[in-house]
Amino acid sequence: MADDAGRDECTPLPRRRFLARSLWAAVGTIAGTLAVIGLVPVVAPAFRKASSRLSPVGPVGGALEPGGPDLSIEGTPVLASFTGIVKDAAGQAERQETSVYVLNGGNGQFTVFDTRCTHLGCPVRWYQAVEQFICPCHGGAFDLEGKVVAGPPPRSLDRYQWEVQDGVLYAGLPLDAGSGS
Ligand code: FES
Numbered sequence: 205m206a207d208d209a210g211r212d213e214c215t216p217l218p219r220r221r222f223l224a225r226s227l228w229a230a231v232g233t234i235a236g237t238l239a240v241i242g243l244v245p246v247v248a249p250a251f252r253k254a255s256s257r258l259s260p261v262g263p264v265g266g267a268l269e270p271g272g273p274d275l276s277i278e279g280t281p282v283l284a285s286f287t288g289i290v291k292d293a294a295g296q297a298e299r300q301e302t303s304v305y306v307l308n309g310g311n312g313q314f315t316v317f318d319t320r321c322t323h324l325g326c327p328v329r330w331y332q333a334v335e336q337f338i339c340p341c342h343g344g345a346f347d348l349e350g351k352v353v354a355g356p357p358p359r360s361l362d363r364y365q366w367e368v369q370d371g372v373l374y375a376g377l378p379l380d381a382g383s384g385s
Contacts, residue, residue, distance in 0.1 A: 258367055258374035259287040259299075261306060261316070265371055273306070275373055281305035281317065281330045281337070281348070286375045288364070304364060304375060305330060305337070307348070316375045317350050318362040328361070337361065 261284050267274040273284035288302035305328075307315040317337070319327045326341035336353065337346040344355030351360050365376040 257289055258365075258369075258376040261286040261304065261366075261373045261375050263371055264308070264314075264368055264373050275306055275308055275314075278308045278310045280332065281307045283319070283330070288375065289377060302364075302375075303327065305361075306373065312368065314366050314368070314373060315350070316364040316366045316373075318364065318378065320362070321357055322352075322359045322361060323355070323357040 262268060262273050262275050264275050266276045273282050275282060275284065282305065283303065284306050285301055285303050287299050289297050290300045290302070292298050303319040305317040305319055307317065309315060321328050321339040321341065321344050323339065323342060323344050326339050328337040328339045328344070328346065330337050335348055337350070339345070339355065339357070342356050344357040345353045346357070346361050347353050349360070350363065352358075363379045365379060367374050367376070
């Protein structure tokens with residue numbers, strides 16, 4: 205070691221020491237690579253969920269419990285909920301239980317509607333008889349796609365990002381306001 209400090213940079217290492225250092229460098233590289241590969245399956249799922257900010261809504265194959273939201277029903281909005289991310293009065297993100305209507309469009313396609321009317325925020329309700337979301341506050345009405353068909357709401361129902369992972373529907377951040385119009 206001490207003799208290395210004073211040695212001219214151009215002076216070649218003795219062959220045995222060079223081989224030993226090369227061997228240790230190779231062992232270190234292989235060990236590091238194996239450690240990273242071994243951690244990928246453990247770390248990746250958590251990282252993916254954390255980065256995508258998704259929360260479970262429910263299984264797409266049917267209700268978990270009697271009376272629970274059955275997301276396997278196609279063509280009819282189903283009332284459900286998930287833990288959404290909203291901003292508080294100070295603009296800080298916080299998690300909050302969020303009501304949604306989930307429309308299973310078939311072929312693995314879903315629409316996740318915010319239940320709040322886009323007029324003043326009253327909760328809308330789906331009426332199968334007229335096939336509309338109706339707001340009780342001022343008579344706002346929206347069709348199956350969330351588009352305004354009556355009343356004062358200025359835009360379509362808001363929607364959330366969604367994704368199906370391992371048979372479970374997840375929802376995340378709101379899409380652009382009124383993107384369904
Ligand atoms: S809050 Fe829904 S129509 Fe006014």
